[in-house]
Amino acid sequence: SVSVEQIVKCKKCGLVYVNPRFKTSLIVGGYSSAIDHDYISQEKARLDTFKKCLSTLNLYTGERGKLLDVGAAAGYFVKVAQDDGWKAEGVEPSRWMAKYAQKLGVKVQPGVIQDHKFKAESFDAITYWDVLEHVPNPLSDLKKTNKLLRKGGTLIVNYPDFDSLPAKIFKRKWWFILSIHLWYFTPQTITKLLNKAGFKVIKFQ
Secondary structure, three states, rough: OOOOOOEEEEOOOOEEEEOOOOOOOHHHHHHHHHHHHHHHHHHHHHHHHHHHHHHHHHHHHHOOOOEEOOOOOOOOHHHHHOOOEEEEEEEEEHHHHHHHHHHHOOEEEEEOOOOOOOOOOOOOEEEEOOOOHHHOOHHHHHHHHHEEEEEEEEEEOOOOOOOOOOHHHHHHHHHOOOOOOEOOOOOHHHHHHHOOOOOOOOOOO
């Protein structure tokens, strides 16, 4: 079946999102059964990209500690972090992707962050690489993330910026307007969301 989503903006807070909302079970179920050979075929390029991402994370963390990558896909960032000295692992809703990560020699557990009972304050860094715009309840996931992150730990959230120049120029033809994206964040709305979840924003880049 094909769906045509309507994107709306909250008059009160400015958050842009897909309306009507999809059921959480439908979204998670779709991702858990997903198979993506195209993603795997881009392995080298993705590993190279994540090396650059890791260098950004390392600027804010200092020592290598425990790291959790949320929405880890095939585990490429987990692999790059592990090779750099991090005790890294991930969670990924796609069972197929999580299993593929074993070939890289990294630990990626199937499921979403709410499925797993990690110890409180057990991670020094947690990352969301192009993930938060896909999840049914970002605030709930970020609150759980806050509990898992040690005091003073580092969170990185990478997302398509709805307030960026390309988004303003291309409007409806902006390449990040996708049926799989449920939320369209701006620096203002992501800051409100992160603050509500207990985080302090250090930098945008």
